[in-house]
Amino acid sequence: MIVLHVISGVLLVLGSFFSLIGAVGLLRLPDFYARSHAVGVADTMGAGLIMVGLMVHTLTLIDSVGLHGEVMVLIKLAAVLTFLLVTSPISGHAVTRAAWRSGLMPVLADAPNAPDATAEGGQDA
Amino acid sequence: MISLFFVVNVAVLVTMGIALSRAMLGPTRFDRILAVNMFGTKTVLLIAVYGFLTNRPEFLDLALVYALINFIGVIAVLKFSAYTAMTDAETDEVPR
Numbered sequence: 001m002i003v004l005h006v007i008s009g010v011l012l013v014l015g016s017f018f019s020l021i022g023a024v025g026l027l028r029l030p031d032f033y034a035r036s037h038a039v040g041v042a043d044t045m046g047a048g049l050i051m052v053g054l055m056v057h058t059l060t061l062i063d064s065v066g067l068h069g070e071v072m073v074l075i076k077l078a079a080v081l082t083f084l085l086v087t088s089p090i091s092g093h094a095v096t097r098a099a100w101r102s103g104l105m106p107v108l109a110d111a112p113n114a115p116d117a118t119a120e121g122g123q124d125a
Numbered sequence: 126m127i128s129l130f131f132v133v134n135v136a137v138l139v140t141m142g143i144a145l146s147r148a149m150l151g152p153t154r155f156d157r158i159l160a161v162n163m164f165g166t167k168t169v170l171l172i173a174v175y176g177f178l179t180n181r182p183e184f185l186d187l188a189l190v191y192a193l194i195n196f197i198g199v200i201a202v203l204k205f206s207a208y209t210a211m212t213d214a215e216t217d218e219v220p221r
Contacts, residue, residue, distance in 0.1 A: 016136035022140070024143070027143050032156050039162065042140065043166050050133060050173075051170075054177060076185040079189060080185060080189050080192055083189070083196075084166065084192060087192070087196040091162050091196055091200065095199070102206075
């Protein structure tokens with residue numbers, strides 16, 4: 001199944017590419033909110049593409065040598081992928097909301113309705 | 126022959142290094158939390174890909190546990206930074 005090998009290779013390389021793009025964005029973007037955007041790219045596209053690439057690679061293993069626990073590997077990969085795709089937006093949203101509640105302002109825009117840290121901040125994360 | 130998994134591993138390691146440098150540089154504490162969050166996600170990927178590199182996909186159990194620990198850790202640190210002032214006891218300033 002050379003097609004599955006090619007697909008998994010392309011997915012893995014694309015995932016590595018998006019991961020590196022997110023890292024460069026995390027290092028070079030100007031303020032916290034822009035950096036959280038870069039982290040979102042690396043978390044969803046990078047992790048998702050690498051995990052799907054690993055799943056396709058596991059499919060090639062099933063074809064060549066038969067079932068030796070590969071179905072369990074597939075289930076675990078799907079579990080890790082699902083968990084990453086659920087928790088990464090939640091934690092990103094939590095970090096960004098905590099920063100906004102604490103009064104951190106973006107540097108490239110003036111936000112008119114920012115909450116001040118004394119009135120509303122510190123309620124919850 | 127260099128396996129493709131080796132290349133992916135190196136890319137993930139470079140990403141983790143850059144995330145660590147942002148965690149050390151980061152001007153505010155939220156930058157550090159964000160960088161550590163990304164570092165944890167990349168740790169999950171690193172463990173999973175390394176398991177495939179060494180033909181031992183049992184490492185996926187470790188990846189699953191790391192994903193759980195990372196999420197709980199980030200939420201815990203955020204709750205801590207929200208409910209405590211994180212002030213320095215001597216200077217009474219909030220450290221960044």
